């Protein structure tokens with residue numbers, strides 16, 4: 001199937017050919033097997049030498065997982081696709097594929113709390129340092145790049161601040177300096193925004209969220225831009241790709257032909273092999289089903305979120321509402337110009353007087369559930385300062401745009417009028 005079809009069509013079919021399956025199964029089969037019969041020892045040797053690509057062991061290859069990886073690449077308009085056990089594992093793999101001790105990465109100020117903890121704190125223990133930039137306008141980005149900078153990391157639509165990054169500008173700066181740009185596209189989802197088409201090199205997802213769509217499984221996905229091979233080849237910044245890999249019988253990734261996607265291949269052969277944060281085949285199978293309905297869900301969710309945001313904006317106890325689908329949002333024009341039909345996804349944040357009021361509102365809802373997740377079919381209410389961002393200091397919280405009275409909503413698939421009634425009661 002051509003990968004030039006519309007996204008909904010690719011999300012439903014790409015990467016799977018039922019005519020090649022023994023029984024012609026129309027739905028993608030779930031292969032629950034850890035290992036694969038090579039047939040002969042010689043074929044086993046060819047598989048290990050990458051002379052033939054095929055399933056070896058489910059930590060690095062599984063036919064169900066392969067379909068999902070091919071599909072996310074097509075849906076994102078990219079070349080390579082690779083999975084991980086969770087969004088966090090996908091982000092770790094994307095960074096560890098480029099940076100090591102002594103290197104630095106440049107990270108957007110407004111990002112998911114878990115990613116901030118991973119990138120600023122845990123990676124520090126691995127000798128990787130961070131600098132921060134403002135992804136809203138990226139005016140400060142270029143000055144931060146040095147010889148040891150291995151990646152620029154940001155979120156297209158940030159969780160929970162709902163900032164909308166200037167991906168085009170960030171990608172241009174990254175290209176100028178031959179640095180890899182990595183964008184977390186979880187909140188927008190590929191149905192609403194495709195960052196690779198705006199020049200980003202790598203797109204990562206917590207598939208746990210909108211791609212799963214019903215809060216049932218964890219998963220992480222990565223898609224790469226076709227131009228990334230050329231950026232990595234011969235680039236002295238990226239020794240991992242240009243020098244013999246002692247850890248893979250001296251292979252120089254950059255010497256492989258262009259049919260290979262170097263970035264995802266190295267994640268598979270080194271990081272999935274050694275770290276082992278691999279996606280379960282069962283989860284991949286569920287995520288394939290989720291991807292098939294992503295487009296219709298994101299439309300319904302975005303329409304409801306806009307209604308809820310408009311209601312909150314008119315409520316006297318609400319100090320401010322942050323939803324880029326609102327005309328009052330400083331990000332309204334950017335979303336309108338770049339996102340599918342100007343749809344702004346299901347995350348919105350609003351501010352009430354103080355922490356006490358915020359907790360009371362969260363406790364007062366019935367349909368909105370108090371939990372820390374987003375992208376579920378069930379609507380969610382969260383108080384970031386005491387939960388998702390609680391591990392950060394007050395100062396770090398404020399830097400990440402989290403005030404004590406901030407409430408985050410993830411609007412699900414319930415009727416929007418019911419959601420509004422629920423909030424009305426909680427705010428009374």
Ligand SMILES: *Cc1c(COP(=O)(O)O)cnc(C)c1O
Pocket residue numbers: 086087088089112114115155159184186187205206207208209218219220374
């Ligand atoms: C949840 C989330 C992650 C982490 O993903 P997990 O699947 O929970 O590991 C990363 N980035 C964003 C924007 C998220 O919302």
